[in-house]
Amino acid sequence: MHVAVVGGGIIGYLTACYLKQLNVDVTLIERGETGRESSWAGAGILCPIHPWLYPDSFTRPVDSSLALYPDLQAKLLDKTGVSIEWERSGLLIPFFDDDRTDHWQAAIDWSEKFGWKVEELDSLDSLRREPVLSDRIQKSLLWPEVGQLRNPRLLRAVRVLMEQLGIITVEHAEVTSLLKAEDRVSGVVCADGRHIEADQVLLAGGSWCGELAEQMGFELPVKPVKGQIVLLKGEPGLMHSIVKHDDVYFVPRVDGRILVGASMEYVGFERGTTDEVIDQLMASMCSIAPGLKGLEVEQKWMGFRPGSPDGMPFLGPVASIPGLWVASGHYRNGVALAPITAEIMSQWMVGNEPEMDISTFAVNRPVVQSLAVGFPDKVI
Numbered sequence: 001m002h003v004a005v006v007g008g009g010i011i012g013y014l015t016a017c018y019l020k021q022l023n024v025d026v027t028l029i030e031r032g033e034t035g036r037e038s039s040w041a042g043a044g045i046l047c048p049i050h051p052w053l054y055p056d057s058f059t060r061p062v063d064s065s066l067a068l069y070p071d072l073q074a075k076l077l078d079k080t081g082v083s084i085e086w087e088r089s090g091l092l093i094p095f096f097d098d099d100r101t102d103h104w105q106a107a108i109d110w111s112e113k114f115g116w117k118v119e120e121l122d123s124l125d126s127l128r129r130e131p132v133l134s135d136r137i138q139k140s141l142l143w144p145e146v147g148q149l150r151n152p153r154l155l156r157a158v159r160v161l162m163e164q165l166g167i168i169t170v171e172h173a174e175v176t177s178l179l180k181a182e183d184r185v186s187g188v189v190c191a192d193g194r195h196i197e198a199d200q201v202l203l204a205g206g207s208w209c210g211e212l213a214e215q216m217g218f219e220l221p222v223k224p225v226k227g228q229i230v231l232l233k234g235e236p237g238l239m240h241s242i243v244k245h246d247d248v249y250f251v252p253r254v255d256g257r258i259l260v261g262a263s264m265e266y267v268g269f270e271r272g273t274t275d276e277v278i279d280q281l282m283a284s285m286c287s288i289a290p291g292l293k294g295l296e297v298e299q300k301w302m303g304f305r306p307g308s309p310d311g312m313p314f315l316g317p318v319a320s321i322p323g324l325w326v327a328s329g330h331y332r333n334g335v336a337l338a339p340i341t342a343e344i345m346s347q348w349m350v351g352n353e354p355e356m357d358i359s360t361f362a363v364n365r366p367v368v369q370s371l372a373v374g375f376p377d378k379v380i
């Protein structure tokens, strides 16, 4: 069997590897350069933002996916020599008296239900753990086992693995339509007229999958949600845990760099960072973590999260077009969900239906907008 994977982000990359390991021939086709879009830009936090806001049917695949990371990172290091800097730095959510949302009890209940270890810290212990935080802090919740990784390193490692596995990668080739034979997909057509034949096609084009689906004659409500990020040059040990608040999050890397993110903007595919949004992030940083004031800004960047109205990805076959599959719309959780996506999709495409109930992710599900975790339809 030969599969054409459309899109060279982490979802396309990993699924291509898993397919190849099942003896499937794979060609990965990328519009620009591989590994440059959302998967490169993301923060690499291995936990959904406020996971208690999601339905339980989302948490189970997340848990399964996160459980695959320890082996995956070890295998990537062993095979490619590239460390993805996966580490359990822990996640801390601080609480201030002027917070707009009180997550405390819902977060504890959710953690108990799903067996996530959580610690309740008073203000003194919170500041002992993270001295850069504002002394306005009243208390915090700490999940010591939450992990993180560095996205560009993950992409580099998986890219090397793809080469080792003999996956063919075609760059600078935008897929625009499908080839068909007797009503079945038989490959893809690129903008430059190239035909690439395949028995099955997987759309893993991230934020662009909504438009791509429309071109191919079916509906997929995936739209870009822009996020801007600032990278600060800190010293190792200045901050220990990922710190997440409603207004801003911080991700400390082992080398001392601290990532400050991320905006949620419904501006279509408008590229580039803007002073206004970066200033807002820095203002939130000064309020939540004043101990970071004055650190040099080393870099700013942005990316497009593949958003869906209910916050869930779309995984599985397109019923109306035999041979066509989708793995997209991972929104804020694509890195966290990448291993389980690759496992489910690769097995499914060789004929093994998922054992886990993933009907919440079905491509043809009735999509109900969730303002808590999805994109608000009216502003797009």
Ligand SMILES: Cc1cc2nc3c(=O)[nH]c(=O)nc-3n(C[C@H](O)[C@H](O)[C@H](O)COP(=O)(O)OP(=O)(O)OC[C@H]3O[C@@H](n4cnc5c(N)ncnc54)[C@H](O)[C@@H]3O)c2cc1C
Residues within 6 Å of the ligand: 006, 007, 008, 009, 010, 011, 012, 029, 030, 031, 032, 033, 034, 035, 036, 037, 038, 039, 040, 041, 042, 043, 044, 045, 046, 047, 173, 174, 175, 176, 204, 205, 206, 207, 208, 209, 212, 226, 227, 228, 229, 261, 262, 302, 303, 304, 305, 306, 327, 328, 329, 330, 331, 332, 333, 334, 335, 336, 337
């Ligand atoms: C600022 C920010 C912070 C984030 N933080 C986190 C986090 O902490 N944790 C987490 O789990 N997730 C996070 N995410 C989300 C995560 O990065 C995404 O969900 C994930 O990267 C999506 O991967 P993808 O492969 O679907 O998309 P992408 O990485 O965008 O890849 C899609 C690829 O498809 C290509 N493509 C599109 N159309 C075509 C076509 N027609 N032909 C050929 N190629 C095509 C594109 O050029 C692109 O390279 C964040 C995202 C952003 C932007």
